[in-house]
Amino acid sequence: QSALTQPASVSGSPGxxxxxxCTGTSSDVGxxxxxxxxxxxxxxxxxxMIYDVNNRASGVSYxxxxxxxxxxxxxxxxxxxxxxxADYYCSSYxxxxxxxxxxxxxxxxx
Amino acid sequence: xxxxLESGGGFVQPGGSLRLSCATSGFTFSNYAMNWVRQxxxxxxxxxxxxxxxxxxxxxxxxxxxxxxxxxxxSKNTLYLHxxxxxxxxxxxxxxxxxxxxxxxxxxxxxxxxxxxxxS
Numbered sequence: 001q002s003a004l005t006q007p008a009s010v011s012g013s014p015g016x017x018x019x020x021x022c023t024g025t026s027s028d029v030g031x032x033x034x035x036x037x038x039x040x041x042x043x044x045x046x047x048x049m050i051y052d053v054n055n056r057a058s059g060v061s062y063x064x065x066x067x068x069x070x071x072x073x074x075x076x077x078x079x080x081x082x083x084x085x086a087d088y089y090c091s092s093y094x095x096x097x098x099x100x101x102x103x104x105x106x107x108x109x110x
Numbered sequence: 111x112x113x114x115l116e117s118g119g120g121f122v123q124p125g126g127s128l129r130l131s132c133a134t135s136g137f138t139f140s141n142y143a144m145n146w147v148r149q150x151x152x153x154x155x156x157x158x159x160x161x162x163x164x165x166x167x168x169x170x171x172x173x174x175x176x177x178x179x180x181x182x183x184x185s186k187n188t189l190y191l192h193x194x195x196x197x198x199x200x201x202x203x204x205x206x207x208x209x210x211x212x213x214x215x216x217x218x219x220x221x222x223x224x225x226x227x228x229x230s
Contacts, residue, residue, distance in 0.1 A: 001172065003154070034214050038155070045220040046147075046155065051210045057218075089155050091216060097169050099145075099157040099216055 004029065004090055004102035011108040012080045020105045022073040022090030028100055030071035034093035037066055037075045040104075041086045049088075050075060077107075085109040112136040114206050114221030121227045126196050130224060132189040132206030140164075140184035143215040146191050148202035149223075158204070159191065160215055174200075196228045 005023040012018040022029065022037075029035055035053045038046040048057040050066035053073065063078045073092070077084055090102040118130040132144070146158040159180040160169045168180055179192040189206050203225050207217035 034216060036210065036214075036216055038217075040155075045205060045222050046217075047220070048210065048218050051216070051218070052214060057210075091155075091157070093214075093216060098171060099160070101147075101155040101157060104154040 001028075001094055001096060001098060001100050004092060004100055006088075006090060006102035006105045008103070009106045009108065011110055012077075013110045014080050014082065016080050017076060017078040018080060018107065019077075020075045020088055020090075020107070022075070022092075022102050024071050024073075024092055024100070026071060027096075028071075028092040028094040029068065029073050031095055032093045033068070035066070035068055035073040036091045037064075037073075038089045038091065039084075039086045040089065046089065080109050082109050112208065112219050114208065114219065116204060116206055116221045116224040119204065119224030119226045121229065122196055123230055124197060124228055126228070127192070127194045128196065128226060130191040130193070130204055130206075130226070132191075132221060134187045134189065134206075134208070137208065139182075139187040143167075143209040144182065144189045145207045145209070145215070145217045146180060146189075146204060147207055147217055147220075148200075148204045148226075150199070150202045153202075156202070157217075161189070162215070193226070196226075198228050200226065201228045202226060 037050040210218035
């Protein structure tokens with residue numbers, strides 16, 4: 001199972017909006033709505049932000065939203081804040097009854 | 111409050127074995143599927159295994175199939191990962207994670223992880 005494709009890095013200024021893409025195949029992202037997004041700060045455990053494409057996890061800011069079109073999912077963050085600077089990973093369920101992650105995207109808040 | 115506490119990590123030689131544990135509290139462990147996910151130093155996340163609430167359904171990544179065994183003791187609220195024939199590429203922080211919800215067994219709430227180092 002190949003990893004999902006994410007951009008290595010994205011950046012934005014405080015207050016701006018950014019979008020991170022996550023491209024899979026018809027065997028994972030394109031086949032199921034079990035797409036999740038995780039935030040990971042350095043030295044910390046990942047934190048679930050979005051699940052089932054567009055559902056915010058408990059306590060997650062409304063500034064975070066998810067979507068999907070075909071085999072590509074996206075995470076959008078509006079009103080960027082310094083605390084949003086972190087690594088972000090997407091994940092999807094697959095036809096093999098396994099889970100696959102993206103390679104991760106480093107978000108820099110300028 | 112949900113708590114997941116991994117233990118059992120350490121230094122092991124190639125070909126060796128190790129057993130990781132994930133002690134849980136704050137939720138009814140026997141009602142939830144659980145996952146193991148690992149992260150090599152400086153690298154991304156890699157799903158390792160999922161076990162259903164009653165251990166009827168168990169799934170593994172191809173990279174560990176035949177070498178790793180996931181199990182659980184619902185009476186002790188504890189998840190395990192038995193790792194055999196360890197390789198250098200198994201070096202990683204290993205996280206246990208509770209399912210997201212009953213219709214989505216993927217990693218939801220994560221523990222803080224335990225580091226496994228495989229080296230001669």
